[in-house]
Amino acid sequence: MTTATTTGTAMLADGVRAEAAIDLAALRGNLAALRERAPSAALMAVVKANGYGHGALPCALEALAAGVRWLGTATPDEALALRAGGIGPERARILCWLWTPGGPWAEALRASVDISVSGRWALDELLAAVRLTGVPGRVHLKADTGLGRNGCQPHDWPDLVDAALRAQAEGLIEVVGLWSHFAAADEPGHPSVRAQLDAFAAALDHAERAGVTPEVRHLANSPATLLLPEAHYDLVRTGLAMYGLSPVPEVGPPADFGLRPVMALHARLALVKTVPGGHGVSYGHLYHTPGETTLGLVPLGYADGLPRQASGAGPVQIGGKWRTAAGRIAMDQFVVDLAGETPEVGEEVLVFGNGERGEPTAEDWARAAGTIAYEIVTRIGARVPRRYVGGIGTVG
Template identity: 80%
Template sequence: MTTANTTGTALLTDGVRAEATIDLAALRGNLAALRERTRGPELMAVVKADAYGHGAVSCAREAVAAGARWLGTATPEEALGLRAAGIGAEQARILCWLWTPGGPWAQALRAEIDISVSGQWAMDELLAAVRETGVQGRVHLKADTGLGRNGCQPRDWPALVAAARAAEAEGLIKVAGLWSHFAAADEPGHPSIRLQLDGFAEAVATAERAGLRPEVRHLANSPATLLLPESYYDLVRPGLAMYGLSPVPEVGGPADFGLRPVMALTARLALVKHVPGGHGVSYGHHYTTSGETTLGLVPIGYADGIPRHASGTGPVQVGGKWYTVAGRVAMDQFVIDLGGETAQVGDEVRLFGNGEHGEPTAEDWGRACGTISYEIVTRIGGRVPRRYLGASS
């Protein structure tokens, strides 16, 4: 069962120290809002990094049920895990893009996973696995249009395209996609945006002149999906936006884009005690009480994903009021100074949620810690159980 907080909304399951609740109805609503915004291209639900901390299998299943025909993962292990969980190729294509030498190419081929290739070494290893297994590979060639991470440099692109075309003519692979990734789509007006749009158009033209006819061309990540219709092509790849957080908070919050945060993180007070003025709190005594006060112990720490950078800055809500982490965040716990307020052991502590009840949001935590909301939700660790609400079936 769950306990009710002061607003009457059930959040925290009885007997747990901390819990992340995942609102799958909100996730479906976010996907619907993104489809409405883009009107035409396919949608790839990006579920890498355990679906940004929300739970890859549950979120992938919900996305597929909501009509997503593509799923995006970073590592081969993530992609293979989705197939092992029963998400078959007839339900969704899965693209995996972060390969290293000696990777599980053969397993990926047998699992019907689409494979991103950014250089000749990867093409060579993939083709060796194709010949070993007898399974034709589905390949997405990735161009580096200016991000400077993964992807093939423009000077090497014609050679990679030619190698892919030759392998395709031999029946070893099918070039299913051409793609790239933005460096600064979250900064409207950044000069790199235009350069990357033009660079990708040229990369596509080069591939098409060589005879490649990909199923999908894709460039738009979450910020581009929200702000750059000219980047849509055949497929958009929302990640953070799918989970109801804004990748462009300076432009607008989730509600401005029709999105609703999917994750809420709550805990319960493990100890409440009265202390005198001048009492040091947590490691190093970086916080000392200014007078007689009440301290509350929140049993969740950096081993659970609470940033140590939240020491002295991280916001929480107890009994409808905001408090700030007092002193250092420790491995398993942190302290809040409740001042003269009354609290009891077991009271609910809202670390972040959708903000509808006045609680902090992941964006608030990102600002407090000098980071981004992506990191806040993604780093919530495995010691924190996930509870799923509003599943479609």
């Protein structure tokens, strides 16, 4: 991992088409701000989906350097990659929650990965792997408190709890966690929030009366960490907010919560040319130049993760001025109308950043595409190299 002592987003190096600059100092600052929001709870750094596009291992290492001791992943492969990257169990607990039949249960046990269980089928497969390996499992039982996605329904919860306690009595597993996930914590006042808080309290009460003594109870995601102190329990799971984006943009921008965006996406102009009025631009000619003008070609497209839905609206900053995608965003490139200005080929295009230089943000792109900032940063593809600045975390 390349690190530097500077922060921010310097000009692209020579020969680089595009890159995502990842400010690890901002990441550490965000974790500190989130700790202040939930001072009585431990903090889990969620690094699923390649760290929301920021790089799972570098961000995990930076979180550990900042004192975090819990990491969260969706898939088993993500969890195992962190272990393979040098994050041993003595450095961090890693929880993995998205399992399918036939998954790498044995490998996860050997790697000391905490395993979420939402139903009897998963517990049965896990127990088979425990008997095969001789390695007891650390289990978090997940209750479906109203999201209707993963998790155990209330009518099945007593059976799952009883089966887990029987396995624990045999020394096969230890139930170390009880947890659930919100459906609408990003919508203050949504009736499901109160209903889920009550449902989780009921699930906890049943499990604890039955004999479960968990290390951690956890319900709060990023929006609940920021807005719902009563949901903090023993552990908060911070995803988007850790990367400096507001999970509740209708409530406030990142700065309102002490957060700073971590990713900035840069490119270089690949071409600048003069065209006459009425000239069609990009596929389908959805845009025609209103008069003689100059066009600039940005060498990024939907293969790099920019949403095609932002065609005609996706903003960038060139020479300190905002421009928008003219016509359709293509697989590898899109065009901006430079309104007669003639910047040099190779000039920096700031697609999005933290907004401190007046540039567009990931939230601006989300609005342009009719989506959420989560999707903008997470979908930035592998052919866009990441450059890490301001880091102190190391592999080892």
